[in-house]
């Protein structure tokens with residue numbers, strides 16, 4: 001959806017709210033108290049009332065917007081910007097575009113959207129031929145009072161370790177293969193922040209990312225020594241000039257992600273680095289999809305925010 005279409009469908013707060021309500025209705029409203037699915041709509045209060053136990057459900061309750069005082073239109077604009085463009089946006093830039101006077105709620109909104117993107121992608125699992133590597137991202141550790149969660153402050157430099165896997169299918173058709181510098185085709189990708197490269201940390205993360213029985217190609221890192229029983233794993237030291245042939249995608253994905261974080265977000269707090277990567281991965285996985293905004297809206301409405309922690 002381009003900017004003109006977006007403005008045509010969602011020109012104001014009323015149209016955004018109405019689209020949000022329609023989406024909730026098509027997902028089905030479920031009573032939090034008794035799980036009943038039949039409700040009256042209380043027009044004045046703008047709430048649903050359970051036909052069985054009279055419990056009231058607000059429009060935003062149970063969605064990504066729960067507890068947010070920001071207008072629906074803000075969420076719609078933010079979701080549009082995050083899905084319609086290849087690059088990311090800083091919270092400062094979105095704040096400027098929305099003309100909002102406070103930074104914090106905008107920053108929180110964007111992180112909630114990125115969390116939802118990550119939860120959506122957790123439903124995918126990579127399969128068949130895959131590449132695997134670890135990457136180190138420059139982040140900062142923000143000294144934050146735990147009671148004042150989500151507030152920003154001064155931080156110290158550190159490196160965040162990220163496990164990266166990409167589907168990477170060998171292009172068998174020589175006529176197609178000749179046209180591409182890379183001899184493998186990129187499929188879906190996954191990036192997960194990990195606390196260390198110890199085998200016992202890395203192995204379960206790989207198992208959550210890649211389907212059992214798949215091919216995994218990596219370098220000779222000993223961190224990947226725990227997967228040989230479950231995968232067809234080829235992991236050996238790769239000479240420098242061979243890397244682009246053996247692992248053509250995983251390094252490209254890592255260096256593009258690093259550039260995005262550095263160019264747009266500058267100083268990423270390590271507590272939130274997974275969220276920024278969620279956005280990057282979500283967009284890359286949907287590079288050939290249409291209707292990304294609508295897909296994200298469905299996801300935002302149907303995930304119960306309370307269960308996200």
Ligand SMILES: [Zn+2]
Nearest residue numbers: 031034050053
């Ligand atoms: Zn009920």
